[in-house]
Amino acid sequence: MLTMLLDHLRYIWPDNGWLFIVGRLAFPMFCLGIAANVARSQTGELYSDNNVRYMCWMTAFAVISELPYRLLSNDSSTLNVMPSLLLGLLITWGAHHRGRDGLILALAGVTVAVLMQERLMYGVFGALLPAALLLAIQRPGLVWLLPAALCVLANSRNRWLAEWELQPYTLLIVITAFVAPLLGLWLLRRLRxxxxxxxxxxxxxxxxxHLAVLHMIRSLG
Structure with missing residues (x-):
């Protein structure tokens, strides 16, 4: 949450490019939170009260967050980040609970992500990231490289790559995106x-x- 806040402070201080680099930690950490929550649940218990509440809260705030996101980032071509996390949750549920219903849920999540690719923040790769992190939690080792690679691909759709090409600044962004899931997984294993x-x-x-507050601060400035 702190790295997300620092990232969004760019709307007030646009000349501080390092804020964008720090912000590359935020989305992978939220995805890791989803993966860790799903990993704690019992396999096969897809239709639980906790899952219903989880999905309802995610869906509600995907809708609630769109207006303040649009006010703060009115030139953005994507929706706010919550739909990406919501689809990631559905795909991760499918990967964790498996079976026919799990497979249908995962395929539905991937299909929607593909159809919404242009409007979805971080695109299909971002929607797949929580499921990849779930796999990395369950099977430590070289599998950790999968979410790291997906995180780089998810960030590569940002306009910074097209605008700045390969420079030291963009390389720092790529490295941060690659390291973020690895750092999160390492911290998760040391929670005790x-x-x-x-x-x-x-x-x-x-x-x-915080989006609404930042919009108000920028408007007053």
Missing amino acids: QFRVWPVKRWGYWFYPG
Whole structure:
């Protein structure tokens, strides 16, 4: 959440390019949170009350967040990040619970991601990232390279690559995107060594809330 906030401070301080680099950590960490939550659930229990609430909250804030996102980033060609995370959740459920229903859910999520490719933040690769992180959690080792590669591909659709081509700055972006999932997976394996402050449902409000506050600050400036 902190790296996301720092990333979005670019709308107030556009000359601070390092904020964009730090921001490449945010999306992979949110995807890792989804993967870790799904990994904790019992395989086969797809239709649970917790999953229904999870999907409802994600869907609700995908809608709620669109207006403040559009106000802050009115030149963006994509939706806010929540639809990408929601589709990632559906695909990850399908990969975790398997079976016929899981397969249908995963295929539906991938199909929607493909159809929404141009409007979806981070595109299909971003929607696949939580499922790849789930696989990496379950099978540590070389599998970790899969989410790292997907994260680079997901970020490559941003306009910075077309505008700046391969320069030291863009290489830093690529390296940060590659390292972000690896860093998250490494931290996840060491959770018992330090206490993590749990993020409750107020965390859902942080996304549209901080977008709205930043829009107001920029308008006043």
